[in-house]
Each structure stands twice: as structure tokens, then as C-alpha cells.
Amino acid sequence: MTALLEVSGLTVRLPAGTVLREISFAIRPGEALGLVGESGSGKSMTAKAVARLLPAGAASTGSITFDDRNVLGLTPSELRRYRAEVAMIFQDPRAHINPVRRIGDFMTEALRAQGVPAAESLRRAADMLEQVGIDDGRRRLRQYPHELSGGMLQRVMIGSALLTSPRLLLADEPTTALDVTIQAEVMAILDELRRSRGLSLLFITHDLELAGAICDRTAVMYAGQIVEVRSSDRLHDDPLHPYTAALAAARPDIAMTRPRLRAIPGRPLSAFEAPEDQCAFAPRCAHAADACRSSAPQLAALDGGQTRCLRAAELRGKLEVIDA
Amino acid sequence: MTAIAVEAPARRLGQLKQTGAAGILSAAVVAVATVAAVVGPLIAPYNTTVPDTTLAFVGPTGGHLLGFDFEGRDVLSRLLAGAQSSMVGPLAVVAISLAIGIALAVTSAWRRGATDAAVSAALDIMFAFPGILLAVLATTVFGPGLVAASVALGIAYVPYVARVLRGAALKERSQPYVAALEVQGLSGPAICLRHIVPNMRSLIVAQATIMFGWAMVDLAAISFLGLGVQAPAPNWGVMISENAVGVMQGYPLPTLAAGACVVIVVIAFNVLGERLLERAALA
Amino acid sequence: MPDVLSVANLTKKFGDFTAVDDVSFSVPVGGSLAIVGESGSGKTTIAKMITGLERPTSGTITACDHDRSRAGRSARDRRRRGREVQIVFQDPYTSLDPRQSAIGAIDEVLRLHHGWPSGRRAQRAEELVCLVGLDARQARALPRALSGGQRQRVAIARALAAEPRVLILDESVAALDVSIQAQVLNLLADIREATKVSYLLISHDLAVVRQLTEQAIVLRQGKIVEQGPTASVLDDPQHAYTRRLRDSVPRPGWKPVRRSSA
Numbered sequence: 001m002t003a004l005l006e007v008s009g010l011t012v013r014l015p016a017g018t019v020l021r022e023i024s025f026a027i028r029p030g031e032a033l034g035l036v037g038e039s040g041s042g043k044s045m046t047a048k049a050v051a052r053l054l055p056a057g058a059a060s061t062g063s064i065t066f067d068d069r070n071v072l073g074l075t076p077s078e079l080r081r082y083r084a085e086v087a088m089i090f091q092d093p094r095a096h097i098n099p100v101r102r103i104g105d106f107m108t109e110a111l112r113a114q115g116v117p118a119a120e121s122l123r124r125a126a127d128m129l130e131q132v133g134i135d136d137g138r139r140r141l142r143q144y145p146h147e148l149s150g151g152m153l154q155r156v157m158i159g160s161a162l163l164t165s166p167r168l169l170l171a172d173e174p175t176t177a178l179d180v181t182i183q184a185e186v187m188a189i190l191d192e193l194r195r196s197r198g199l200s201l202l203f204i205t206h207d208l209e210l211a212g213a214i215c216d217r218t219a220v221m222y223a224g225q226i227v228e229v230r231s232s233d234r235l236h237d238d239p240l241h242p243y244t245a246a247l248a249a250a251r252p253d254i255a256m257t258r259p260r261l262r263a264i265p266g267r268p269l270s271a272f273e274a275p276e277d278q279c280a281f282a283p284r285c286a287h288a289a290d291a292c293r294s295s296a297p298q299l300a301a302l303d304g305g306q307t308r309c310l311r312a313a314e315l316r317g318k319l320e321v322i323d324a
Numbered sequence: 325m326t327a328i329a330v331e332a333p334a335r336r337l338g339q340l341k342q343t344g345a346a347g348i349l350s351a352a353v354v355a356v357a358t359v360a361a362v363v364g365p366l367i368a369p370y371n372t373t374v375p376d377t378t379l380a381f382v383g384p385t386g387g388h389l390l391g392f393d394f395e396g397r398d399v400l401s402r403l404l405a406g407a408q409s410s411m412v413g414p415l416a417v418v419a420i421s422l423a424i425g426i427a428l429a430v431t432s433a434w435r436r437g438a439t440d441a442a443v444s445a446a447l448d449i450m451f452a453f454p455g456i457l458l459a460v461l462a463t464t465v466f467g468p469g470l471v472a473a474s475v476a477l478g479i480a481y482v483p484y485v486a487r488v489l490r491g492a493a494l495k496e497r498s499q500p501y502v503a504a505l506e507v508q509g510l511s512g513p514a515i516c517l518r519h520i521v522p523n524m525r526s527l528i529v530a531q532a533t534i535m536f537g538w539a540m541v542d543l544a545a546i547s548f549l550g551l552g553v554q555a556p557a558p559n560w561g562v563m564i565s566e567n568a569v570g571v572m573q574g575y576p577l578p579t580l581a582a583g584a585c586v587v588i589v590v591i592a593f594n595v596l597g598e599r600l601l602e603r604a605a606l607a
Numbered sequence: 608m609p610d611v612l613s614v615a616n617l618t619k620k621f622g623d624f625t626a627v628d629d630v631s632f633s634v635p636v637g638g639s640l641a642i643v644g645e646s647g648s649g650k651t652t653i654a655k656m657i658t659g660l661e662r663p664t665s666g667t668i669t670a671c672d673h674d675r676s677r678a679g680r681s682a683r684d685r686r687r688r689g690r691e692v693q694i695v696f697q698d699p700y701t702s703l704d705p706r707q708s709a710i711g712a713i714d715e716v717l718r719l720h721h722g723w724p725s726g727r728r729a730q731r732a733e734e735l736v737c738l739v740g741l742d743a744r745q746a747r748a749l750p751r752a753l754s755g756g757q758r759q760r761v762a763i764a765r766a767l768a769a770e771p772r773v774l775i776l777d778e779s780v781a782a783l784d785v786s787i788q789a790q791v792l793n794l795l796a797d798i799r800e801a802t803k804v805s806y807l808l809i810s811h812d813l814a815v816v817r818q819l820t821e822q823a824i825v826l827r828q829g830k831i832v833e834q835g836p837t838a839s840v841l842d843d844p845q846h847a848y849t850r851r852l853r854d855s856v857p858r859p860g861w862k863p864v865r866r867s868s869a
Contacts, residue, residue, distance in 0.1 A: 260796070
């Protein structure tokens with residue numbers, strides 16, 4: 001199956017430094033890929049690169065291919081069409097919706113721009129609201145953003161994104177700012193709608209388990225690089241990269257009190273600070289060897305996944321895993 | 325988290341570059357005017373008060389780059405000497421309005437509720453009085469001179485200062501670090517003086533710079549009307565009015581030179597103040 | 608065991624809206640209690656009332672055997688209360704004065720509470736900096752040069768400088784990266800071990816609650832719906848809301864389930 005989205009060797013430089021290094025991954029039609037990382041890992045920047053929303057002054061090398069089209073080289077009119085096919089939702093819905101316009105205006109904007117008559121656009125919007133679990137769609141469409149709670153507004157954003165029938169949805173931490181019960185609800189809606197429409201999804205989060213919940217595969221990022229890609233159900237119990245294992249082990253467990261958490265020493269390296277000539281994680285890694293500090297590992301295939309670790313093969317089965 | 329810490333130095337450098345040619349030029353003019361205000365009377369090459377009517381309105385000759393004024397005194401020297409009274413007045417205005425304005429803004433922001441409402445209402449009333457009107461009234465009551473005019477103007481500017489600073493003070497007051505200090509048991513006045521006001525520093529400086537320009541115009545106007553600095557003391561506003569007869573007679577240079585000083589220095593303060601305001605907003 | 612903090616029938620109304628409704632709980636000396644809730648539960652309002660940033664409509668709050676249900680009358684009262692209960696806020700980026708270094712912030716607190724000479728204050732400040740795991744450079748740096756986790760350590764050190772008996776942690780680790788959160792949670796456990804301070808943890812994160820507390824109360828729309836030992840509340844919740852809360856937490860193998868419409 002050919003990939004719908006293929007990112008290959010993507011390197012992005014900002015005036016302040018390099019934010020993404022040699023990012024390579026692919027998403028098949030209908031597949032959901034989770035992108036997990038801490039601050040400075042570059043996960044948000046990756047989504048922005050795919051969405052062509054990089055900040056001014058960003059220089060990109062490498063390639064992003066969507067349905068065999070070169071994303072980085074799209075003309076303005078091609079870009080408009082691209083935006084109908086690749087939608088994005090963000091962490092804070094209030095920052096991405098005009099507070100002085102009604103929900104209905106916001107939701108139908110893209111459709112009306114495509115030439116769909118206003119009445120028909122509103123009908124589709126009301127339909128979509130019902131699908132995302134908002135009752136009384138007609139009334140809601142006449143309301144303003146401040147009249148809706150954060151969770152409801154995020155559902156509106158999801159609905160709006162899906163109205164143009166995109167083929168790929170980019171979700172940048174869409175539930176981080178929501179209460180945990182609302183998060184569960186919004187995730188369920190996202191999962192259900194994605195599957196029913198065969199939509200591809202790039203889901204960005206700092207929460208490993210959250211990504212695992214709705215994504216087929218999960219990629220872990222550190223210091224501007226992808227360090228592991230693995231099917232989600234195997235990621236937690238059988239990680240390939242020491243960072244993934246350490247991240248999973250550092251999280252407290254709802255089912256028990258551990259005498260001490262396995263904290264990773266030091267702090268997450270941002271892409272700006274990552275060295276070019278050694279493994280970026282080596283200073284904090286419990287399994288680092290001399291080779292790790294003298295050469296930079298490449299992303300290599302291993303047991304159905306990929307990992308950027310020189311010692312991955314010999315560490316199989318030895319990476320710390322805390323049982324739930 | 326780390327990314328932000330690394331970006332900050334680059335961003336600050338960018339802000340400096342942003343100040344641009346206009347900002348640097350304005351800062352230079354302000355610096356020159358300040359130096360002139362301090363040492364002007366000492367470095368003025370010729371006498372500034374003794375008249376010699378035989379030299380009235382003679383044009384630029386020899387060492388007299390700007391010629392003579394209506395009483396035969398060297399214009400350049402008068403301008404240099406006049407810088408002092410032309411800048412000291414606005415300085416007093418700014419000092420008075422800042423002192424009262426900061427106190428009102430911070431107290432209002434700290435106490436909130438009824439105090440804030442009362443202060444805001446009082447400020448609204450004060451807005452109704454134009455500064456110059458108040459200054460003229462003051463000189464009528466207390467006699468002409470820089471002191472009465474400056475004090476009156478300083479009071480008239482209070483609502484502008486207080487309004488701008490109140491917003492910033494409210495924002496600081498609602499920050500968690502202020503709450504943390506309250507929980508520690510630090511008193512309101514101590515928190516305001518040691519933490520809130522210092523964190524508003526860049527805004528205060530920007531606002532003061534802009535107001536200096538306004539005050540200069542207003543005081544020049546007052547002196548022009550004869551209600552501020554009294555002749556024969558050198559002052560740019562006075563010089564504009566006392567040399568005005570020269571324009572009709574074909575000797576516009578003394579008046580224009582004095583006017584130009586006011587205009588250039590005021591613009592410089594305004595431009596510098598706006599730049600500082602932009603930087604304060606970005607901080 | 609005597610209680611270092613106890614709250615009885617605490618209520619807070621804002622006009623018609625009741626944010627906190629008849630809440631009672633207590634924290635034993637050296638103990639650790641969690642207030643679990645989502646937005647609108649009233650948990651932050653309770654923290655504000657205990658620290659004196661908000662006044663209760665009714666009910667009593669007692670810390671270290673002193674009543675603190677009403678505002679402190681004198682500066683001395685307020686300072687004494689500062690030595691009883693302290694707080695660490697959620698956002699590391701706004702809970703420190705941007706113009707003050709860690710040493711500066713700690714020194715100010717020490718000057719406020721103790722009449723010590725500067726030498727002794729400096730020594731104590733160094734001890735606290737060490738306790739929270741900051742090095743010399745970080746202690747003297749301004750907040751903008753520190754990461755979120757480092758700033759939170761400064762906030763903890765500043766709170767501990769007052770030597771409080773109760774430390775309120777208002778979502779203090781929620782804004783931190785996972786790996787940093789683990790470090791700070793370990794640090795908090797160590798501090799409690801060393802100083803016997805009691806914790807009141809306000810959090811929506813059930814895993815953090817499990818790791819750090821022995822007792823828990825669950826708040827929903829201002830009312831307590833469940834309370835008891837943390838382990839029981841999380842392993843065997845009695846109230847439907849607590850069950851729902853627990854079932855919403857992502858964990859290995861978890862799948863979100865859709866409920867009724869909004």
C-alpha cells in the first residue's frame with residue numbers, strides 16, 4: 001500500500017538553530033500515527049511543516065510528499081486545495097477561532113469558499129455537530145465561541161476540520177488543555193470518526209499512553225529527531241529505544257505507589273542543543289556506551305519497527321519495563 | 325522549556341536592531357538636549373542677557389552662527405542657555421505626574437473593588453481639564469513662573485499616567501508570584517514597591533519619555549504666552565514669542581531657530597518614547 | 608494523630624453560584640492528602656481560602672491550632688500564617704518574580720520571617736537551594752534562564768524557606784514534562800521524609816495522586832463525592848463519578864469509550 005503522506009529526510013532550520021533533523025516517516029491511507037515527545041522534541045514543528053505553517057524564516061530541506069505531490073513546492077492555488085485535504089486542529093481552540101463571529105460562520109467558511117451554497121453548508125455543519133456529540137446543532141451554530149466550554153469548542157474544531165472531507169488530519173495536542181473526562185470523550189469521538197471515514201491521522205501528544213489508545217503506530221521524538229517507530233500495542237511492553245522505555249517508566253502509576261519513580265537524570269534536550277556527532281540521548285542514557293558518544297546513530301529497522309540506537313539489538317528484552 | 329530559554333537572547337538582540345535608525349537618532353538628540361540643559365549656560369560663548377540694540381536682528385556673522393535676536397544678543401548662546409529652563413520644566417511635570425500617577429495606579433490595582441472604582445471616577449473627572457487651562461489658571465492665582473505652571477501641568481497629566489499604568493499594575497497584581505508573596509505574609513505596600521512597580525519599569529520609562537515631549541510643548545506654549553518663564557531669562561518658548569516681530573520685518577531666523585529646537589527635541593522624545601513603548605510591550 | 612490542617616463545613620459562594628459546598632477534611636501531621644477534581648470542582652478555590660487569598664462564605668479553617676477562617680488582622684498575623692501554610696502554584700513561568708534570582712527570592716522570605724544576620728540567611732539559602740537540587744549557577748540565574756522544572760524547584764525552595772507545616776501543591780507538576788515531573792515528585796517525597804512537612808496536593812492527575820498521597824477526597828462541582836485512603840478510592844471507587852474519572856485515565860491498553868452527547 002503506497003503511503004498517503006511520506007516525509008523523507010526533513011530538516012528544518014530557524015534563525016535560532018535547527019529544529020528538525022532528518023525526520024522520516026510515512027502514513028498510509030486510513031492509518032493513525034502518534035508522535036510523542038517532551039518539550040523541544042520538535043513534534044509540533046513536524047506537524048506545522050506538514051501543514052505548511054512553519055514560522056517565517058524557516059528553511060526546509062528534504063521532502064514531504066502527499067499523494068505523490070511535493071508539499072514543500074506547492075503553488076498558492078495548489079496550496080489552497082491541499083488545505084482542504086489536510087486539516088489541522090490545535091491545542092487551544094479559543095486561540096484559533098474568531099471570537100466575534102458565530103460558530104456557524106466559522107464552520108461553513110471553508111465550504112462556502114468552495115462554492116457550496118450557504119443553506120447547504122449550514123445543514124452539513126449541523127449534521128457534523130451531531131456526529132461530534134453536540135445536541136441541538138442549529139442553536140449552537142448561532143452561538144458565539146465564548147458560549148461554549150473548552151471541550152465543546154474542541155469538538156466544534158474537529159467537526160469543522162472534517163467538513164471539507166480531508167484525507168489527513170493533523171492534531172497537535174488537541175486534548176492537553178481539557179479535563180481528563182472530557183479528554184476521553186473527545187478522543188473517543190476522534191477515533192470513531194477517523195475509522196468511519198478512513199481518515200489518516202497524525203496525532204501529537206506528550207502522553208505515550210494516550211497516543212497508544214487511538215494510533216496504530218507511535219513514533220517517539222527526542223531533540224528534533226525520531227528515535228523510535230513501533231506499533232502502539234508493542235511500544236509500551238517491548239520498546240526498542242532506551243528513551244521510550246525510560247519515558248514509560250518515569251510516569252507514575254495509577255494502580256500503585258512506587259517507592260521511588262525512575263526519573264531520567266538531566267533534562268530533555270531541545271533540538272537547538274543537540275550535538276551532531278553523537279547520540280543526543282547518550283548523556284542521560286543508562287545504557288550508553290563509548291560508541292554512543294562518538295558517533296550519531298541512524299534510524300534503522302528492527303523487529304517490525306525502527307529505532308535510532310547503536311545498541312538496540314543487544315538491548316532487546318533488557319530495557320526496563322514497569323508492569324502495570 | 326529549554327527552547328524558550330535559548331531563544332530569549334536572540335530575541336533581545338532582534339529588539340535592539342528593531343529600534344532602528346529613527347530610534348538611535350532620537351536617543352542621540354535627547355542626549356544632546358540633556359547635555360545642553362546641564363552645561364548650556366556654562367558653554368554659551370557669548371553673553372545671554374545684556375542687550376545691545378545696535379546688533380538687533382543682525383544675521384549670522386563671524387562666531388555668531390545664528391545671528392542676533394531682537395535685543396542684539398547671540399541667538400546660539402541664548403538657545404544653549406535656554407535649554408535648561410526648557411527641559412527642567414518638563415522634568416518637573418513628569419516627576420510630579422509619575423509620583424502621583426504611579427501611587428494611584430498601584431493602589432487602585434492592589435485594592436481593586438471600591439477603591440479602584442473611586443479612583444477611576446476621579447481620574448475621569450480630571451481628564452475633563454485640559455492641561456494648559458489648568459496651568460493658565462495656576463499662573464493667574466499664583467503668579468507667572470515655571471513653578472506654578474509645572475505643578476499644575478503635572479497634576480493635569482496624572483490621569484494619563486494612571487490610566488496606562490493601572491492596566492499594567494492590574495496585570496502584575498494578578499500574577500501568581502504576587503499571590504505567592506501575599507501567602508508569605510508580605511504586606512501590600514511592600515509587594516507593590518518591591519515587586520510590582522519594578523516590574524513595570526520599562527513601561528514607566530517609556531511613558532515618561534513620551535510625556536516629556538508633551539510637557540515640553542505645553543510649557544513652551546505657556547512661556548510663549550508670557551505666563552511661564554519671564555523675559556529676559558532665556559527659554560525657547562519665550563524666545564519664540566519675543567522674536568516673533570522679526571518675522572514680519574524679514575528676520576525669521578531667531579524665532580525659527582527657537583521653534584526648531586522645541587520641535588526637534590519634542591519629536592525626538594516622542595519617537596524614543598514610542599520605541600521604548602514597543603519594547604516594553606514585547607517584554 | 609493531631610491534625611495540622613483541618614477544614615470544617617467550608618463554603619464559598621460567588622453571588623448565586625456555589626463554588627465550594629460544605630467541604631470538610633483534615634490532614635494529619637506529616638500526612639499527605641489529595642484533593643482530586645476537574646475544572647469547576649472548587650479545588651483551587653479551597654486552596655485560595657486556606658492560604659487567605661479568598662475569604663470563605665462560611666465554615667472554619669484551622670492550621671497548627673490557629674483559626675484562619677477570616678483575614679489576618681495584623682502584619683504579624685499574616686507572617687505567622689505564612690509560617691504555617693505555604694503554596695506552590697502550577698505555572699512555573701509566572702510564579703516567580705522575573706527580576707529576582709532564586710537566592711534573592713529565598714533571601715527575601717528569610718528576611719521576612721527571621722531576624723537573622725545576612726551571613727546566616729545566605730547559609731540557609733544555600734541549604735535550601737541544595738535541598739531542591741539546584742546548582743550554584745541556577746541559584747543565581749534569573750527565571751528566564753531556567754527551565755520549567757528548575758523554576759518549580761525555585762518555587763518549592765521559596766515556599767520551604769518559611770518552614771511551613773503544610774505545603775499546598777496546586778497542580779505543581781502538571782505543567783512539567785514527564786521526565787522532569789518524575790524528578791520533582793521524587794524530590795517532594797524526599798522533602799517530606801526529611802522535614803516532616805504535610806502536603807495538600809491539588810491535582811486532576813490520578814497517577815500523581817497515587818504516587819504522592821495517602822488520603823484523597825474527590826470533588827465534583829463543589830461537593831465531596833468520595834473520600835478515603837488514596838489506594839481504596841482509586842482501586843475500588845464507590846461513586847460513579849470517581850469511577851468515571853478513573854476510567855478516563857490513559858494507561859497501557861486503554862481505549863476511550865464514547866458516552867452520551869453533550
